[in-house]
Amino acid sequence: MKRLMFYCQHILGMGHLVRSMEIVRGLTPTFQVCFINGGEIINGFAIPDGIEIVNLPAIKTDSEFRTLQAVDSNQDLAILQEVRKTQLLAVFKQFQPDVLMVELFPFGRRKFSFELIPLLEEIRAQGKQTKVVCSLRDIVVTKQNRDQHEEKVCTLMNQYFDLLLIHGDAQFQPIEETFSRIHELRCPVHYTGYVVQSQRVQSQPESAICDTSQETVLTLPQPLILATVGGGRFGHELLNAVVDTAPILEVALPHHIQVFTGPFFPDKQFADLQAKAVQCGNLTVDRFTPNLLPYMQKADLSISMSGYNTTMNVLTTGTRALLLAFTGNDDQEQRIRSEKLAKLGVVDTIQPDQLEPHRFALHVMTCLQKQPTTLEFDFNGVTKTAALLQHLVADQQVA
Template sequence: MRVLIVVTHLLGAGHLTRAAALARAFSQAGHATTLVSGGSPARPAGLDGVAFVQLPPVRILGTDFTTLLDEDGAPVDNFRLAERRILLLDTLRTFRPDIVITELFPFGRRVLAGEFMTFLKDARSLDPGPRILCSIRDILAPPSKPERIEETHARILENYEAVLVHGDPRIVPLEATWPVDERIRPLIRYTGYVDENPEPLEQGDRKGILVSGGSSAASLPLYRAAIAAAQEIADRPWRILIGRGVTDADFTALRHGAPSHVTIERARPDFRNLLAHAELSVSQAGYNTVVDLLRSHAKAVLVPFEAGQETEQRLRAERLKALGLAEIVPEADLSPQRLAEAVRHGLSRQQSLPPSIDLDGARESVAVAESLVPAHPALHRPVDWSPLDRALDRAGDRGGTVRFWWRDDDAVADTPQLDRLMALSRSARASVALAVIPRSLKPSLGERLRRDDAAFALVHGWSHANHAPAGEKKAEFGPHRSVDAMAAEAERALHVARDQFGHKLLPVFVPPWNRISPDLAQHLPRAGFTGLSAFNDRKEARSAEGLLQVNTHIDPIDWHGTRSLDDPKRIVARLAAAIDRRVIGEADREEPIGLLTHHLIHDDVIWTFCEKLMMHLAAREIPFLRPDDVFSRRNRITASA
């Protein structure tokens, strides 16, 4: 799909951060994604696969959401608004998206209603028209006038297919802050909280107090109170992270006023890691901050932002306090003494583990969007299996035995896509080997594999990071790094995966992008591996003494084109050729033919083809071997003979 996300952040950067997390998730799922930002210029990190468009920026001062300012603080004129509209509409017409997501509008950003409504009108006029979704956080600020609520509902019903609520109703249902009526209720889809950085955290010893605020200058009172409170609590180190919206002059003044046991520095990209090692967090209660707290399990003192009659952060903070996860200092009561009292109480409080809260909102948003796009015509076209059938017949006439096995790459968590993969595994009676990325593993995947007898884990590199120089084919374990460094990383990956999966892990190394340095292959047995799997016919059964190599050979994805299904005729022809090579001895007859899939990026066309292929082979009584049989000790002994 082609996905266009439109966001304008006016105060802090929270809205942009959440929209960027959605953009990354769509891109990682294989969808062409463009993110349009209309707020203060700031390109979020990690958007390498996402097209980024910056509109002429607008912002506000304080909490005056009715007066738009430019980057110099001057009121925005009609010329700038026209420039924004022209660039936004040009992007829409050039990109021609299948999915459009507007962040917050029409539930907010009424000051930009003219811009958004023109954009929506043009989007609906496209042929074929995109599916239009609204993206909102867990808590909204409803307008005081009933007619504006009715206007919002009318715009939703006229223009939108779904409302993505990035929250968990077990924490705060949308009805708590917005009057949901029965007309829009069917459009509401809870996704769970959107985590901007879902990488697993390395927990360790907790030490010191970490103070953070949003990206705007609204946190200055909190910073000043924290510095003064630190004077009273000097037996622990304090670290205060200052947002980029605070001027250099104010930043310098804060540093000069801090005692020696307090470190003052600008906000850091490793904030989440600092939080995981802090004894206590002091912060506001913005959306992204609360997600960080839930993910890191940090004790918290919350000072919710409440200027301009804002209630969002206070409500979120109250919910965390009710769950035993935080202390609250109301902004109106903020003082060094009150903050120091709350810090002491927080330090002495027994930490409560958070309840089971859904933090996979970005991935679920992708799933919702995918479900709204009409099925591709290719889903209904018949596949000509005759070349495959003739190759199978030739193998049978010559007494050859054709065997298949199945490897699926890039698994990290139990997801809806994995549900579909395992459903296919059961219906086709085909066991599957999941090549997992150790650095990104979630506990849910280990729990899932322990429930599925027919699924096993293999080790898919360490982090699936490309270390090849620009212009060369991608590789994580190619000839671009020292063998010792790569061997140590591979061994670490094996230990991490073994801790997660236990007996469901097969010690088989699957190099990302199917490329591996021959020198590293020699080291794998010493690191604890007994198997290796890449792509294309193996040249010999083992790459090193005691290492059995069994590759994959058929990949249904058109990686260099649509990233959807390759031409089925080509796939069937490659299957037939793989069988013939084994019959006539051009390939190792003992190597089963490997099907390679990537469940996280499959669209319906790819899923349907894989289902048809497996059912066709099952009808021909062609077995899929279990991965533990493919890499069994008996096969390793045979390969070494």
């Protein structure tokens, strides 16, 4: 069986980790997988069977995306970076992968060049026996110095990478809209379709933290409104609006509201939301579930931000959706996605100045009165990724 090493670095949320883990879940039938996690460990996050996990000493970024930080505040960042670089090279030399798959870099995560460039140089020194693949979502975060950014990306891709896989649908979101120099890349470029989470309930590790109230909510006879913000480092204003609006909706609607704050939601704010939920008969606040799809399938309405994974859950389940795009640090990825879908009539969007409880309640009730709209997208991202990687290693054998 061929060996594949997958590098993933999540620094704020958990979307990159969720998508990457879903990809490697689909690779286990044909590849021996070693998964490198460079971000914070998430209690309760489901790991597919048969995958070796290597957790590097975790690094995150500050809320303004400017500087890297050690998750363990007692660790010196410079020392930590050297430890990570050494560990990454040691894992590579021991595992000897046929394929190295790197999530996002060099289109993003270039602050992690301190460990990735030495790894890529080691592959070159070995005569490129390991094929290097970039795993990229559908929308590239644009930069103020876009020309310089794109030139650097092209240089690194052409120097080190053998294949670019874009996990999107070119008919909906062509990569050229957010990366204009894609045709300057010398490696093959393929769209895989969107990576979507499996419909089956995932197995959980023994450390999984799941409140029994979550199972109770899924069996309630009332219809459901689901509110989520991914990892929980952002979107606090959206969840505050949902909780503050719950008493108004309790009078107007029969629905129960389930809030998941995300594992990184601040403890004090989480306690505040739970205290408010105690006063509401229609509201439950929990931190995290590794099995979000059953809630999305049951929900009459999903209220969330418009990250890749949550949006895919909305699209695959056909659930009505109300989306607030994250635009921090002038990041336009979620705005682009949500506005496109809103124009197609698939979702509704909301702006930060529309979160006042009475206005928000009206928006929620209006969304619930609409008929869900579904469109055909390519959701075969996992299957096509596996096929393209098998083809890559087959070519390698022939060569």
